[in-house]
Amino acid sequence: MKILGKYPSVRLRRNRKYGWVRRLVAENNLTVDDLILPIFVREGKGKIEKIKSMPGCNRYTIDKLNNIINTASKLKIPLVAIFPNTPGIKKNSIGSEALNEDNLVCRAIKKIKKINPNIGVMADVALDPYTNHGHDGILKKKEILNDETINILSKQALLQSQMGCDVIAPSDMMDGRVGIIRKTLDKNNFKNVQILSYAAKYASNFYGPFRDAIGSKNKLKGDKKTYQMDNKNSSEALREVALDIKEGADFVMVKPALPYIDIIKSIKDTFKIPVFGYQVSGEYAMIKNSINSGNLRDDVILESLMSIKRSGASAIVTYFAIDVARKIK
Numbered sequence: 001m002k003i004l005g006k007y008p009s010v011r012l013r014r015n016r017k018y019g020w021v022r023r024l025v026a027e028n029n030l031t032v033d034d035l036i037l038p039i040f041v042r043e044g045k046g047k048i049e050k051i052k053s054m055p056g057c058n059r060y061t062i063d064k065l066n067n068i069i070n071t072a073s074k075l076k077i078p079l080v081a082i083f084p085n086t087p088g089i090k091k092n093s094i095g096s097e098a099l100n101e102d103n104l105v106c107r108a109i110k111k112i113k114k115i116n117p118n119i120g121v122m123a124d125v126a127l128d129p130y131t132n133h134g135h136d137g138i139l140k141k142k143e144i145l146n147d148e149t150i151n152i153l154s155k156q157a158l159l160q161s162q163m164g165c166d167v168i169a170p171s172d173m174m175d176g177r178v179g180i181i182r183k184t185l186d187k188n189n190f191k192n193v194q195i196l197s198y199a200a201k202y203a204s205n206f207y208g209p210f211r212d213a214i215g216s217k218n219k220l221k222g223d224k225k226t227y228q229m230d231n232k233n234s235s236e237a238l239r240e241v242a243l244d245i246k247e248g249a250d251f252v253m254v255k256p257a258l259p260y261i262d263i264i265k266s267i268k269d270t271f272k273i274p275v276f277g278y279q280v281s282g283e284y285a286m287i288k289n290s291i292n293s294g295n296l297r298d299d300v301i302l303e304s305l306m307s308i309k310r311s312g313a314s315a316i317v318t319y320f321a322i323d324v325a326r327k328i329k
């Protein structure tokens with residue numbers, strides 16, 4: 001880039017002098033339209049249970065969803081994402097609870113659509129909330145079976161669509177799952193259900209608190225490195241995205257977000273597709289704990305989200321969604 005002019009006739013600080021001029025020259029902005037709110041659901045009645053590993057986040061029983069959905073609706077948060085804490089007794093080696101039409105996610109989708117038909121509802125497609133080994137697919141002799149798993153996932157996606165889910169979000173990282181899900185939805189008259197592919201999902205240590213929140217932490221055998229991406233790689237993320245676009249993804253997710261904003265940027269520069277970032281549980285907990293201990297001011301929340309936006313994200317999944325929506329209103 002050619003720099004025109006020089007000091008002292010040029011002083012970049014002039015455009016930073018007052019709040020009003022900083023607003024005029026701002027290159028990026030964060031609004032409520034950028035926020036996706038994750039919600040954890042659990043079995044039982046009348047309970048809002050604190051999640052210890054994620055201070056400020058709760059697990060809701062289905063009958064207690066009214067308040068949080070009404071709050072999100074009033075704040076105009078466009079989309080909520082549901083994550084189930086499935087009781088241990090319902091988990092097995094093939095995650096069959098994923099296909100139970102009365103499971104937590106199915107009931108939550110119906111309930112949320114009843115409370116407000118105009119708020120978008122998204123649900124993950126993956127088996128980890130339902131397997132007794134904590135993996136996202138079927139485990140056979142230490143191998144996560146790809147083709148057998150995507151078969152089940154396409155049924156899970158269909159079931160969630162039948163319940164009224166707007167956005168199907170495969171977070172499993174099996175090969176070919178977007179294609180088979182798209183085909184299954186199209187064949188069954190769900191042509192307008194969107195697919196948000198977790199295209200670049202890394203095998204990350206930042207997921208710890210989430211696994212605790214859905215009750216898979218102590219169950220997980222080994223790690224997820226044979227299907228989630230290696231954090232040393234970036235070009236590979238572009239191959240993942242290219243394939244998912246071909247298979248019919250409407251938008252793609254990068255996860256985690258802040259440690260991987262370089263990936264968001266290169267996807268944004270390479271493809272004409274909306275890219276979302278997922279500020280995951282470990283990112284949330286680090287920031288939240290530092291604020292609670294007085295080490296960081298809470299403006300750090302907006303700063304972290306602005307970094308993700310600046311890298312090119314159109315929207316961000318964040319456990320701070322409600323706080324932030326209130327703050328920037």
Ligand code: PBG
Nearest residue numbers: 126128171206207210280281282
């Ligand atoms: C699993 C899934 C994970 C998250 C969302 N969906 C964890 C994992 O892959 O083990 C993590 C979200 C977070 O940490 O906030 N399919």
